[in-house]
Amino acid sequence: NTIINGVGPASDPEGSDTVRRTIHGIDAQIVTNVAQHTGNGLEESELNAMMKQLWDCGSKNVDIMLVNGIQKRAISSLIMQGRGYYAEDSVLKNVVGVYESDFGIVRVLLCRWMPDDEILFLDSGRIKVLPVKGRAFHHKALASTGDYMMGQVVGEYVLEFRNENAHGKIHNLPV
Structure with a gap:
């Protein structure tokens, strides 16, 4: 969740006693290539326009289209408009896992x-996503009493x- 939606603090990005360190997520970092949708529903021309x-x-090498459930269904419904099937078909598939445009092949990930x-x-x-130097996930033992052992998992x-x-x-x- 933080990788996608994280918002870094405006002050003290390195953190302090009162401000915790956070990751500035992917969504917040994309500011140049942002298209504002203005129509009623998603159209394939919008996907092609962004790829171009x-x-x-x-x-x-844009290879991932990251979507939630609502937009995944909207993308999958784009193929239903021009799709036919036969009476003997027992399974109707309405799934788009890969989108191919003139500008590349993109996996549609939910x-x-x-x-x-x-x-x-x-x-x-x-x-x-890389570990901060010396802060990869590891187990740190805490004070123990007798046979009772405690620890914590630490990583950044x-x-x-x-x-x-x-x-x-x-x-x-x-x-």
Whole structure:
């Protein structure tokens, strides 16, 4: 959830006694390639327009379209308009797992923490979650009494988000 929606503090980003350190999430970092939806429903032309916009900005490998359940169903419903089936078909599939446009092939990934009105277009090769030096997840033993042992799991990670122009989002979609 923090990786996608995290918002870093405006002051003391390194943290202090009163301000905890937080990750500035992917959604908050995408500011250049943001398309505002203005129509009634999601249209394929909007997906293509965003892919072209990212390609024009120099991105050549947008490979993930991150959506929540509402927008996943909207994308899947795009294929139902021109789809036929036969009477002997016993299964009707209405699922889009991969979207192919003139500007690349994108996996459509479902994420429950995505905002209801957004679709993120991401280049996974430019995003990493890395441990802060010396703070990878580890078990730290605490004081023990007799046979009673205590400990805690400690770890701190950071989001490495390269080339903000390589990513985009469509915002204000109907829910």
